[in-house]
Amino acid sequence: MRVKVTANKPGTARGDVFVAPFSADQMVGQTGALINDNSGDPVWFRPLPSSNLQNADFKVQTYYDARSGRGQPVLTWWQGSLALPPWYTNLPAGAPEPGGCYYIYDTHYRLLRTVFAHHGYYPDEHEFTLTRKGTALFLASKPVPMDLTPYGGPKNGAILDSEVQEVDLATGRLLYSWSALDHLDPADSEVSASSASSSDGVWDAFHLNSIDEGPGGQLLISARNMWAIYDVSKSSGRIRYQIGGKKSDFTLGPNADFYWQHDARFRPGNGISMFDDGCCDLPDGAPEQQSHGLILSLDFDNRRATAAKTYYHEPPLYSPTQGNTQALSNGNEFIGWGQSPYYSEYAGAGNTEGDGLQNLLHEAKLPGSNISYRAFRNEWIGTPYYPPSAAARAGGGGSVVYASWNGSTQTRAWQVLAGPDPDSLSAVVGHAPRSGFETAITTNNPGPYFQVRALDARGMVLKASKVVRRPG
Structure with missing residues (x-):
């Protein structure tokens, strides 16, 4: 797959661009894991044999040895099949099919570890994060049979539970788990339970799509279909506070509201970043808004969230799913536009709606209807074990x-x-x-x-x- 670079100005952060191209329609080129340089030329590509097989969350991380504390740079990604109609209708669209896993590759492009989920859950494409403790935090999902009639769904239905899991990389042992079904109320979902009729009776009420671990032992968890972000005490599992959704603990100021969000991350100074999809399939009364990168500032005394910085695209984009907002080492922000075929880098000050070219430094467009769940800029030194x-x-x-x-x-x-x-x-x-x-x-x-x-x-x-x- 070749990208078309449409902007390439001085001031971008160091590193190459990491995407995992696929398409829910007609794929141009091959699915797989792809590194591009700033000119759009490929640096490394690992193609997959079928367009029904996808990679996601492809990025550079540090793999720490739990005993020595030493770390080494690695490539990580999810690999599996997504429930994409018309090929798969047994699960809600975008859910992982059984059989997926996570890969960790070293700088010589050799496999270091393969990671699987536990107790019947499917490895989920949305998140795979390595920690300094020699563990991996990730999301996993599975349908749990449930009578959905109290929510307006089928009696013999199921709810797609999402679970945070943490495993020891050296042994594969499960160390921690947190279930959305145990802690969230399905009645707060913005997705009707009647939607289960199109996915073999399975209702995607929660749709967890990101985890970030904070310095105080808390987890920041994004639930796309709840329109909410939760700060969870890792030790107790208790939700400390909720931002957005039907039971928000914070009032959202102007331009601070969000819908179908992805990639919630802790930021310095009581900040939280995300990609606000903001559009498409909204319930009556919810105003559609352009997809954009969003950084919120949280005022804990007054329980108010305000929009500190925003990152919009020109022309305006409306991405129904996916996307991410990445903080770069030089203060810039890198935006993967999810279901829209772009990735962009902006100077840190960002821009406002209607002014999407302001502070734009780099941008490329994927061909056809190709997309990448997330896009990253990472520094990477690759020394292949195989010859030229x-x-x-x-x-x-x-x-x-x-x-x-x-x-x-x-x-x-x-x-x-x-x-x-x-x-x-x-x-x-x-x-x-x-x-x-x-x-x-x-x-x-x-x-x-x-x-x-x-x-x-x-x-x-x-x-x-x-x-x-x-x-x-």
Whole structure:
């Protein structure tokens, strides 16, 4: 999948862009996990064999060893199948099908850990977070049979319960769990129980979609279908306060209300950030609003939440689902627009509705109806365990040699060797700076055998490809 970069100004944060493209309609390219640079060129791509298989929440994290406390950078993501009509109608749209898992890969793109959910729950695409304790916090879900007639649904129905789970990465042992069904009232849902008729009797009343662990041992949990964010005491499981929804403990000031929100995160100074989807399938009386990044400031004395900063898009976007707002190290904000095919970076001051180009520094658009559940900017150094790739053909009276190395972030130039047989490649016949994902190097040498070497910024050889033969 190739993106179209529509804005690329100075001042962006360091790092590359991490997306997991898929489509609920007609996929352009392949689903999978994709790293792009600022020009839109791929850095690493791990394709999946079927468009009915998806990745989500693809990002860089730190994997801590619980005994030594040392950490190493890793790639993490969810992999599985989503209930996307018309292919799957056994669960509410967007719910994970059974069989998913989480992957942790090292800087050489080798699998370190595979993580699964416990006691019958399905690993959920919405959240997978590594902690400094050598554990992983994630969301999992499963249908729980229930008589839904008190809520206006079928008698022999089920409710899609969401559960926070924490596992020890070294052993896979479950250390902690918190169930939405045990702590939230389904009657507060903004999704009618009658909707279960289109998903085999399963009602998605809660739809937990993010967890963030605070420094005081509390969890910030977003429940999309409740229009609410909960601060939960991790030790007791008690809800300390609720923002939004039908039982909000905070009054929401101008532009501070939100609907179908995603990615709730603690911010310094009593702040909370989220992606406010804000639109689509709203109950009567709720005013539709543009999707946008939102940072709230919480006044605990007066129990009032005010909009501190907002991040809008131009043209206006209305994303029914998904999305995220990421704080970057230089003060910028990175917005994944969820069900709209964009990702954007803004200077920290943001903008206001109707002024979506203000402070826009970087933006790209995914092709067709492709989307990514979240999008991130992360710093990453990849040193693949596998060699570079090479290919050669006749061209211009000589040869054109093509060099690429999926996932290498340190390759700055390519060196070409040639010879009359595979064991006689002593002559360096070409050299070129790395140019995008694949670099074409022209040489007058007929070969017919060629090999490429990846060079770092100092001109040192990182690794060599297999020897390839030019056809003809």
